[in-house]
Amino acid sequence: MANPLFRKHILSIPDFSREELELIVDTAARLKASPRDDLLQGRLIASCFFEPSTRTRLSFETAIQRLGGRVIGFDNASNTSTKKGETLSDSIRIISSYADAIVMRHHKEGAARLASEFSEVPVINGGDGANQHPSQTLLDLFTIRETQGTLEGLSLAFVGDLKYGRTVHSLAQALSLFGCRFYFVGPEALAMPDYICEMLAERGVSYTLAETIEEVIPEVDVLYMTRVQKERFDEADYQKIQGRFVLREDMLKGARDNMKILHPLPRVDEIETAVDASPHAYYFEQAKNGVFARQALLSLVLNETV
């Protein structure tokens, strides 16, 4: 029987069941433990970055080539027909006749779902505006499972910009299927949006709003840090919160042994560099896992069984 993601589009985390998320995480773990170079043999993948993103593009293209696939595509829209006014739907109709799957990033929200309606081949969303970036969420899930041995019943704190950070929204959506509990730590102006809190309440997931990083550190298995961008505040307001959501090495004393610190990177100053040497720091390993999570997605979408 074909795996449930075979020939499916990968657009948005809420589209996935718990079992499908587990399948992706398991596959990523297997590909990390025993690399394969044949799963995309003879396959041609279109890597279409209508909006540039060097890190995401390199990670996807590495994943494709490591699995034995080949890549066509573009890394920004400036020389493409989009620039001349072609609609995304027309571009996708053409590209989908060339390739076996399309990896795409676009600055407009909903672009990947729209593309999936015009594509003959699976579309993998590499980010659509402020909406979704499922491969980031999947690499986060994979990293959490790798460090904790399970996704079930964990305690996690999300720190920083919870309002605009799409990575924390998607991760909360995914982990709400696994009976996790959450602590939200951030400035009031950047609080978790209502729709996420409503979704958690609907699913009976408990969450706590906390004032400081220190108070949640002893309580959690995962500390997920994000950056508070200065541009979101006026100067006076920024002064008030500046430094409050920065992780320092001395805060980690009361942490559980298994506690790991994650961050979607790039980090600026919200994690002191002294933390990097701590056994709790895991954000660089997390970044490496991106290639395995993307390998898992591509393999499952393009092979009946992996």
Place this chain on the structure above:
Amino acid sequence: MTITRTVEGLKNGTVIDHIPAGQGLRILRLFKLAELGERVNVGFNLSSRHMGAKDLIKVENVELTEAQANELALFAPKATVNVIRDSEVVKKHKLAMPATIEGIFACPNSNCISHVEPVDSFFYVSEQTNDIKLKCKYCEKGFSKDIVTAVE
């Protein structure tokens, strides 16, 4: 059961009655009722025993379907939609909230792809305790009904 009550001035078509005063013009525009090439009679701010004031729309020779009638439920949940044939009411639509609403309202999110591509807008409708929420299929943003229906 035969319904014999006749509707003044309408032989065949649809009567939308009990529209909250002020919504009639929007319904006319959003559902493009005036663009069908048929005669349309409208009454604004008519007196109503139950509603104080109401709007009323009669469209000749057009029979609204169940699905079309349900789309009205978003802004005129208490409206009545009667289909007339030979001056008799042959169908009284009971308005139920539709599960989806397509091609009527634009997405309030200005960065939504649906604005710049050849697709109809598409919202999933969910009823909540004190509100009706519409969620855009494309950008996945959820909006209160009042925000979506206010977009021109």
